[in-house]
Amino acid sequence: MEFKTATNRRLSNAASTGLYGTGVGGAGGGASRLSLYQVAPCVEVSIEEFEQFALDRLRVLKAIEENRARGRRLEEVEAVVNDLWRKHMRTPNAADAHNKDMISHFVLRLVYCRTEELRRWFLGMETTLFRQRFRSETPESQRRFMEECKLPYKAINTTEFEAVKDKLGQVARSLNQPLPTGMVPFEEVPELVASRRVFLQRGNAFVPRDQLVAIVSNHFRARLSKALVLTNRKWTATIAEEEKDRLTPIVEALSTRYLGPDYSQLKSKTTIGLQDLDSLAQRSFPLCMRHLYTKVKEDHHLRHGGRQQLGLFLKGAGLKLEDALAFWRAEFSQKMGVEKFDKEYSYNVRHNYGREGKRTDYTPYSCMKIIMATPGVGDHHGCPFRHFSQENLHAVIGGLRLNAHTVDDIMGKVRNHHYQLACAATFEGVHGCQCDGINHPNQYFEQSQKVLNPQLKSGGDDLDLSLQGMPVVPNS
Amino acid sequence: MGQQQQQEGPVPMEEDVKMETTAEDSRHLQHGFSPDYLKLYYGRLFPFAEMYKWLSYGNDGKHPGCDPSFIARREFSFTLEHDIYLRYLSFHDASEMEATIRAKCPHKIDIGAVYNVEPAKRTAYSGAGSDRVFSPVERELVFDIDMTDYDDIRNCCSGADICLKCWPLMTIAIKVVDTALRDDFGFEHILWVYSGRRGVHCWVCDARARRLTNEQRTSITDYFRLYKGNENTAKKVSLVAASLHPSLLRAYTDVCRPFFEDTILLNQSLLTPEGNYERVLDLVPDDAVKTNMRDRWQENRRSSAAREDVNASRWRQLKQTLESKQKGQALRRCVEEIVFSYTYPRLDMEVSKHMNHLLKAPFCVHPKTGRVCVPIDPQKCETFDPTTVPTLSQLLNELNENEAKHSSINNGSKTRDLEKTSLGRAVHFFQTSFLDPLLQASKAEVAAAYQEKLHESASRPTLNW
Numbered sequence: 022m023e024f025k026t027a028t029n030r031r032l033s034n035a036a037s038t039g040l041y042g043t044g045v046g047g048a049g050g051g052a053s054r055l056s057l058y059q060v061a062p063c064v065e066v067s068i069e070e071f072e073q074f075a076l077d078r079l080r081v082l083k084a085i086e087e088n089r090a091r092g093r094r095l096e097e098v099e100a101v102v103n104d105l106w107r108k109h110m111r112t113p114n115a116a117d118a119h120n121k122d123m124i125s126h127f128v129l130r131l132v133y134c135r136t137e138e139l140r141r142w143f144l145g146m147e148t149t150l151f152r153q154r155f156r157s158e159t160p161e162s163q164r165r166f167m168e169e170c171k172l173p174y175k176a177i178n179t180t181e182f183e184a185v186k187d188k189l190g191q192v193a194r195s196l197n198q199p200l201p202t203g204m205v206p207f208e209e210v211p212e213l214v215a216s217r218r219v220f221l222q223r224g225n226a227f228v229p230r231d232q233l234v235a236i237v238s239n240h241f242r243a244r245l246s247k248a249l250v251l252t253n254r255k256w257t258a259t260i261a262e263e264e265k266d267r268l269t270p271i272v273e274a275l276s277t278r279y280l281g282p283d284y285s286q287l288k289s290k291t292t293i294g295l296q297d298l299d300s301l302a303q304r305s306f307p308l309c310m311r312h313l314y315t316k317v318k319e320d321h322h323l324r325h326g327g328r329q330q331l332g333l334f335l336k337g338a339g340l341k342l343e344d345a346l347a348f349w350r351a352e353f354s355q356k357m358g359v360e361k362f363d364k365e366y367s368y369n370v371r372h373n374y375g376r377e378g379k380r381t382d383y384t385p386y387s388c389m390k391i392i393m394a395t396p397g398v399g400d401h402h403g404c405p406f407r408h409f410s411q412e413n414l415h416a417v418i419g420g421l422r423l424n425a426h427t428v429d430d431i432m433g434k435v436r437n438h439h440y441q442l443a444c445a446a447t448f449e450g451v452h453g454c455q456c457d458g459i460n461h462p463n464q465y466f467e468q469s470q471k472v473l474n475p476q477l478k479s480g481g482d483d484l485d486l487s488l489q490g491m492p493v494v495p496n497s
Numbered sequence: 498m499g500q501q502q503q504q505e506g507p508v509p510m511e512e513d514v515k516m517e518t519t520a521e522d523s524r525h526l527q528h529g530f531s532p533d534y535l536k537l538y539y540g541r542l543f544p545f546a547e548m549y550k551w552l553s554y555g556n557d558g559k560h561p562g563c564d565p566s567f568i569a570r571r572e573f574s575f576t577l578e579h580d581i582y583l584r585y586l587s588f589h590d591a592s593e594m595e596a597t598i599r600a601k602c603p604h605k606i607d608i609g610a611v612y613n614v615e616p617a618k619r620t621a622y623s624g625a626g627s628d629r630v631f632s633p634v635e636r637e638l639v640f641d642i643d644m645t646d647y648d649d650i651r652n653c654c655s656g657a658d659i660c661l662k663c664w665p666l667m668t669i670a671i672k673v674v675d676t677a678l679r680d681d682f683g684f685e686h687i688l689w690v691y692s693g694r695r696g697v698h699c700w701v702c703d704a705r706a707r708r709l710t711n712e713q714r715t716s717i718t719d720y721f722r723l724y725k726g727n728e729n730t731a732k733k734v735s736l737v738a739a740s741l742h743p744s745l746l747r748a749y750t751d752v753c754r755p756f757f758e759d760t761i762l763l764n765q766s767l768l769t770p771e772g773n774y775e776r777v778l779d780l781v782p783d784d785a786v787k788t789n790m791r792d793r794w795q796e797n798r799r800s801s802a803a804r805e806d807v808n809a810s811r812w813r814q815l816k817q818t819l820e821s822k823q824k825g826q827a828l829r830r831c832v833e834e835i836v837f838s839y840t841y842p843r844l845d846m847e848v849s850k851h852m853n854h855l856l857k858a859p860f861c862v863h864p865k866t867g868r869v870c871v872p873i874d875p876q877k878c879e880t881f882d883p884t885t886v887p888t889l890s891q892l893l894n895e896l897n898e899n900e901a902k903h904s905s906i907n908n909g910s911k912t913r914d915l916e917k918t919s920l921g922r923a924v925h926f927f928q929t930s931f932l933d934p935l936l937q938a939s940k941a942e943v944a945a946a947y948q949e950k951l952h953e954s955a956s957r958p959t960l961n962w
Binding site for chain 2: 188191192194195207208211212214215216217220221222223224225243325364365395397398399
């Protein structure tokens with residue numbers, strides 16, 4: 022997408038491919054309102070609208086994120102998304118709605134193309150939004166949309182159907198789904214393959230009509246992912262410099278205003294020392310980190326996933342590289358000797374602190390990432406609320422000396438798959454105070470420290486953690 | 498040969514657990530493996546030509562559509578003596594590859610992805626202004642199955658040790674994964690390799706497989722993932738759906754159930770003594786059944802079925818109890834859950850998920866065992882015996898003996914050294930059942946792509962005249 026300067030206050034695009042040169046759509050009444058956002062609109066936009074539209078869309082995306090973090094079910098999110106879309110993306114004139122959709126999307130592409138983290142966030146939220154919107158289209162307009170996008174979907178004829186009828190039935194019955202009507206290459210439906218929700222034969226996936234949404238949103242995701250990388254290149258190569266007096270400040274402000282605290286930087290001047298680790302682990306570590314900490318103390322070893330999850334958390338909490346090396350060496354060397362540790366594991370520790378290899382300062386894992394982990398045999402990383410069995414979790418929670426009511430509350434949340442809420446409830450039980458939600462183990466740690474040492478003020482310009490996940494933009 | 502770089506990035510190698518390299522390994526070293534033997538092996542036996550042909554995928558310069566830079570963009574990685582890693586090596590041609598391997602004599606050779614630029618020159622492209630970010634473009638779909646991941650169900654050995662009692666677990670894994678890769682995903686060019694010690698590797702080399710994205714790779718590994726959790730989870734296999742997915746049903750009836758009942762149950766003595774059967778009963782969600790079984794088994798009445806193995810008779814009892822009565826769907830699934838818990842393949846997920854993950858090359862020699870990573874025929878994998886896989890010292894002995902025998906007869910006919918040893922059979926199998934069909938398909942693809950390109954450029958108007 023290109024925004025070229027025409028006048029001081031107007032934006033326009035010189036290359037003209039038509040106002041609605043987007044895959045599908047157009048303002049024509051009744052036509053699909055959806056778009057794959059393949060071509061940027063070439064319309065004039067005022068700076069005010071440029072920013073306002075983007076903010077409106079951000080409010081929708083941000084709300085989607087919150088809903089997902091609470092572990093709401095798809096249908097619930099769907100209802101919320103539709104309401105939000107109507108509320109924020111409404112335009113006085115119905116014909117402008119499509120324009121606002123396009124403009125806000127492309128502005129946010131600029132905003133969220135600039136780092137891997139931002140891209141991943143935007144990709145996730147936009148795909149969810151798209152999926153919900155596609156779902157609420159009529160079957161007729163869904164079909165038209167698929168045709169226009171040229172998706173590799175093939176209807177199955179009767180002979181093909183008869184040959185595999187039994188097997189299709191097995192899948193359909195176990196999922197309570199209608200029988201498939203068409204097939205696509207398995208590459209098109211990774212989600213369905215991963216959860217064995219399709220029958221596969223010689224590379225083809227047999228999909229029922231209502232699974233089309235997975236295919237379409239997958240396409241959407243893939244295209245957007247590529248486009249974001251391209252936009253990023255263009256941004257760093259030209260746009261950022263050309264627009265440094267006009268759009269760049271807006272674009273940069275838009276993303277920072279909305280991001281939670283970045284735990285890769287030690288903003289607070291607080292550091293934690295080696296000698297405090299034991300007591301901090303007892304009092305302020307979230308359950309996932311307590312578990313890893315206990316395990317490394319017991320076994321004097323952790324496998325890769327555990328080392329990463331705990332190591333980056335400790336870094337984020339303020340453990341200096343020298344102390345981190347001392348900590349891991351002290352534990353691991355008990356099992357393998359100092360020399361082996363220095364040879365095989367110290368590189369990894371330094372790498373996490375950005376002192377080796379690509380020299381990237383790695384970010385501590387967020388709850389979402391930890392919850393999505395897949396710990397295997399011998400692994401201890403992951404989220405205890407998600408990955409432990411009821412019995413084991415109960416035993417661990419029992420060790421925290423919480424009252425029976427709190428324990429029931431936590432276990433109830435776990436049963437309903439609200440892992441982060443369960444973690445927040447644990448926080449409340451342990452600290453005896455209110456907690457607005459846990460999105461990050463380091464957030465748990467910092468909040469705990471704040472409660473336990475109220476005199477310890479972490480840096481004045483620090484973002485107020487309670488605002489994380491809330492729009493910080495003044496509502497104009 | 499490009500510049501040598503220390504390992505970059507925390508790419509976990511396939512063996513994350515390196516804890517058990519202690520005194521017992523140094524004993525093996527005496528007879529199975531030594532750096533001097535290895536030099537001879539690379540000098541006279543390692544099948545360079547076959548490996549190079551494989552990794553060129555038909556880009557041998559004989560067709561105008563060949564991509565001459567293809568193999569030069571492939572990452573190799575060496576592990577030298579004293580665990581020195583060299584990553585991002587790349588070679589322009591067969592002779593450079595052969596010469597470098599002979600000179601460096603790596604204890605382990607890993608094969609990585611094909612990148613957009615030569616890995617050895619990657620730093621030239623890493624500048625901020627460059628729009629060609631060094632990134633993988635193609636990679637075989639690979640699987641790593643490791644016996645250590647089965648530790649919670651093995652009663653015979655643990656960790657890096659394997660024996661003929663637990664090896665059938667690998668046989669099951671090969672059968673289940675191989676069938677699904679062919680029948681479900683439509684892949685054809687699949688190579689299974691013994692990893693040299695405690696597991697197997699799988700290379701899926703179809704063009705379609707090589708071009709999968711990381712997300713698609715992850716979805717395939719998840720498709721094979723039945724076993725979840727670790728010591729903190731009670732039940733590792735949970736079948737919740739009303740009926741088994743066709744792929745699981747096929748695995749169950751064709752492989753898992755027969756192997757469980759005929760082999761694993763007895764080999765691993767799953768239902769005797771008490772410690773073993775308690776672990777099986779842990780998977781039963783019904784307390785009445787558990788108590789019932791315990792009562793019957795604790796009395797230890799062996800006489801009732803003297804001729805039958807006690808494990809088999811107890812399994813029959815448990816199965817009947819679970820399948821009978823009005824116990825409902827949940828308990829009926831329980832038989833399948835137990836069988837799958839003890840048999841269904843457990844993949845090392847991380848190896849398969851990402852294009853840039855390294856995997857040890859076939860025909861390497863495992864430094865701890867001295868055994869060569871030979872291909873396994875999935876059609877006959879039940880006859881594969883890891884304890885008879887040729888070792889480095891054995892191969893060199895065979896070579897010596899053969900030459901002693903034939904030193905008098907100097908008829909000038911050149912037999913490859915390889916053919917004088919038992920490695921010859923392994924390479925022959927690699928060539929005929931994997932490499933030949935693969936190259937035929939690859940060459941057809943190269944030609945087809947070239948035709949299409951010609952067609953395209955012909956239909957496009959040119960400005961030249």
